[in-house]
Amino acid sequence: MEGRSAEVETFSIMIQRAEHGLHNRGMVLSGLRGVGKTVLLNHLRSTGEEAGWVTVYLEGKTAESGQTALQTRLARELITAARRLNKPSMGQRWKAALGSIASFSMSVGVAGASLGVDTRTGRADTGQIAIDLEELIEDISLAMQDEHKGFAMFIDEMQDLDDGLLSALIAAQHAAGQRGWPFYIIGAGLPNLPSILSGSRSYAERLFDYRRIGPLDPDAASAALSRPALTFNAAYTSDALDLLVDAAEGYPYFLQEYGRSIWDLAPAPLFTATDAELAVDAGMAHLDTGFFxxxxxxxxxxxxxxxxxxxxxxxxxxxxxxxxxxxxxxxxxxxxxxxxxxxxxxxxxxxxxxxxxxxxxxxxxxxxxxxxx
Ligand SMILES: Nc1ncnc2c1ncn2[C@@H]1O[C@H](COP(=O)(O)OP(=O)(O)OP(=O)(O)O)[C@@H](O)[C@H]1O
Ligand SMILES: [Mg+2]
CATH class of the missing domain: 1.10.10.10 (Winged helix-like DNA-binding domain superfamily/Winged helix DNA-binding domain)
Structure with missing residues (x-):
């Protein structure tokens, strides 16, 4: 993960603080298309999973962004996460959380029987998303608190979430902060995401650590090109690197495109400035027939x-x-x-x-x- 050490570090600190029972703000990553938000979000999610957190991944995106589709997805993700973490050593609150996941799942039409617990009728199953979400989040995060861990919800393309779900989520993050539940939303989306959040609930401004995800700086951009090349016993001359980094203006998607082109067209595994010039032309032509x-x-x-x-x-x-x-x-x-x-x-x-x-x-x-x- 080149050039994103600040965000990676912030999330590691969240995990450490949760270990000591300290609360954090959620995190919002915003930036242009192809800048690396999704890759970063996935990376943070794996870090959370490795630390033994309950993590779920949702996407606010168009076609299937209806509330029902997202609730179904949430139920499936929760069942998977719960099954992964389920151990006989987990306490009473964990059993209760499993029951809430099962009853929520049932209420949105997803079979939760594989959790091996009875559903907790009357918990997280009203069919009103704001209430159900808050109950789910309370039960899961309190169970995780007993384990000195947390519950993180990763939401990509968050600007596309429907209004009802968005305001319910922000309200839940607010409740978590006030009551000390280790629950965090880590959202990613377009540059207007911060203003969409505060437009939905004015107090959203205080709930999140807002991070602008921009192009990679020249060192990180060079590393993003040369590190993968190294694993295939190839290398760039410094002129070639400078040329590609300049042409891509630090945008990961473009770096990747130019990197792929140079690989296809260079005659030898030491990539020269001439190769780089040709790679920019070829890469640009490829972007002009696909990406754009x-x-x-x-x-x-x-x-x-x-x-x-x-x-x-x-x-x-x-x-x-x-x-x-x-x-x-x-x-x-x-x-x-x-x-x-x-x-x-x-x-x-x-x-x-x-x-x-x-x-x-x-x-x-x-x-x-x-x-x-
Ligand atoms: N830090 C990085 N170092 C190297 N390559 C990266 C980095 N971040 C992203 N990339 C590459 O750039 C491409 C775009 O990344 P990604 O899909 O995460 O962008 P995005 O911001 O989510 O874009 P969109 O708004 O279109 O969803 C990916 O193919 C990814 O592998
Ligand atoms: Mg993305």
Whole structure:
């Protein structure tokens, strides 16, 4: 995990503090597409599992983001985590927590019989998510507290969670803080996630440690290229490395693409600056047929016009009134296209009246490929 030692360290400290019965804030990782949020979230989750925590992984994403789908997923994840941790030495509170997981699972239509306990009828099974979540979290985290461990819920694409579930989760994190339950939400999402959280519940600001996940710094970016190469007995000249790191601007997804290209085209396992130049061309061509079009193709005609108008401003973002002026129309008549692009996660609003691409390099791609007004 190159260049993410601060977040990795913060989570390790959470684990150590929980060991001593001390409370922490949850964590929110936000950043652009392809910057490495999901990889980091998975890494933190494995750390939690290794420390013997109850961990679950949810995704707030589109298609199946309905509350029912997520509740089903939550039940399955809890059953798996509980089975993994179940030992005869676990105390009475653990048995109670298992009963709550079983009754919650039953209420959302997932068979929890494999837990080998009776369901606790009347616990976490009202069908009202806010109540059920809080009861589940209370029972599981109190059981974990007896073991000097915690309960962490990892939520990717958190900006896409539905409102009811989101506010229930934030309320549960709040209750955990007030009552000292070792329960933590570790969320990841687009740069607007922090403002979505405080828009849902104003006190969300105080509940989380907010971390902006940005491009890798040059050292970390170089390491991200050269370390994996080493395991295959290959290496980069320092010119080659500099060239690739510059071209990728530290974005992990682009580094990976260029790294793959150089591997395919270099004649010898010492990668030179010439190889690197060719790899950037080949990598860019590949991005232009996959990564970028997969986003572009999701936009309708009017949304594409909007994106095209935005692309004149590059990566720094645009003013919404300026876009309307450019498209020779009223801002209000662009509201629908803008709302759709926001919902699709292609753009976000960094500030009031401002709009920017969530995909690094998207503006340049549009200028390269689609600037045929
Ligand atoms: N710290 C890192 N070092 C090396 N490679 C990384 C690092 N972080 C991410 N990557 C690579 O970059 C790619 C993108 O990472 P990831 O999918 O986690 O991004 P993301 O922020 O979740 O993007 P999205 O918003 O599209 O979901 C992955 O293929 C991953 O292997
Ligand atoms: Mg991701």
């Amino acid at each position: 079009p997969s986003r572009w193709d999701r936009a309708t005609k009017s949304e594409r016009n909007y994106l095209r108008a935005m692309s004149d401003d590059g990566a720094k973002g645009s003013s919404t009134t300026e876009i309307a002026r450019r498209l020779e129309t009223k801002p209000s008549s662009l509201a629908a296209a803008r709302a759709q692009l926001l919902a699709k996660g292609l753009i976000y609003s960094p500030d009031h009246g401002k709009i920017a691409f969530t995909v690094p390099g998207m503006a340049d791609y549009i200028q390269r490929q689609h600037n045929d007004h």
